[in-house]
Amino acid sequence: MINVLVVEDDPMVAHLHEHYISQVKGFKLCDVANNGEKALKLLEQNDYDLLILDIFMPTMDGLQLLAKIREKLYDVDVIVVSAANDKDKIKQALRLGAVDYIIKPFEFERFHLAMNNYQRRRHIVEDQNIIEQSDLDQTIVRHEPQTAVSLPKGLDKNTLGTVWECIRQIDGMFTTEEVAAMVGISRVSIRKYLEFLKSLHLLKLDLHRGSVGRPVYKYLCLDKESNVLKAYIQ
Incomplete structure (x- = not known):
């Protein structure tokens, strides 16, 4: 070590x-x-x-x-x-x-x-x-890394790639429900992917107060052009 x-x-x-x-x-x-x-x-x-x-x-x-x-x-x-x-x-x-x-x-x-x-x-x-x-x-002489880093347990690289592509199409803030509807999987599953992206500093989570109703949590993409995920989905 x-x-x-x-x-x-x-x-x-x-x-x-x-x-x-x-x-x-x-x-x-x-x-x-x-x-x-x-x-x-x-x-x-x-x-x-x-x-x-x-x-x-x-x-x-x-x-x-x-x-x-x-x-x-x-x-x-x-x-x-x-x-x-x-x-x-x-x-x-x-x-x-x-x-x-x-x-x-x-x-x-x-x-x-x-x-x-x-x-x-x-x-x-x-x-x-x-x-x-x-x-x-x-x-x-520099060499490219031979192996990709591993995803957290329960996450799939293909689904992660799909989630990320959907997020890149969104302008402004979005909710878990909105991405779940775009990807076609449950809110519970989507939340795991969004939290992983947040841990990589690709998303941030804020409490959004609307004009009516209770406040909701919304995500915002911080860098749509980042290549960080390549190591996880290659």
């Missing part, structure tokens, strides 16, 4: 990392630090294999933290996930030994690819005494 420390000051992004890491086999999220100082304390007390690092943080930014990690010779690999997209920051992160750099906003496929490449690299470098060129090439 690969132990992971996430260093991210935005709680929503940290939660997204937690969800994504849980979808990739072989990785365990051990701790989350919301600043560089806390991350250094955790690194002093615990052993981690991989650090998911943001750049923009108060007091000590991610590059300063990465420099201190190298100065203190902590045996931990780093994948940077940041909105910082200027070449100087990217070059500095790579020169300080970051094994990958993901620019926000990002899709799950890119995160999944980074984690799978890291897992492959770690297996080859850590578990083999003698490394062949062909093995080494696998740690350098």
Whole structure:
């Protein structure tokens, strides 16, 4: 199991990392630090294999933290996930030994690819005494992930694809009943798919107060062009 420390000051992004890491086999999220100082304390007390690092943080930014990690010779690999997209920051992160750099906003496929490449690299470098060129090439040349992530129990990938296509056709907010009627399955079943999409931050749920009658809960699609579901329905 690969132990992971996430260093991210935005709680929503940290939660997204937690969800994504849980979808990739072989990785365990051990701790989350919301600043560089806390991350250094955790690194002093615990052993981690991989650090998911943001750049923009108060007091000590991610590059300063990465420099201190190298100065203190902590045996931990780093994948940077940041909105910082200027070449100087990217070059500095790579020169300080970051094994990958993901620019926000990002899709799950890119995160999944980074984690799978890291897992492959770690297996080859850590578990083999003698490394062949062909093995080494696998740690350098990027490969597409071979397996899709699994859906929660009770969900079907074909139905999920149908639900998503129906949602993409809706303008504005919608109810569970409206999608159930479009797809042709029960409200109870539809609710499971909508809650799963909400967990991926593709939908949000709000209490909608109409002019008459009791308030109802309505969903709103946050990103109709997202590719996050490809990993689940391929």
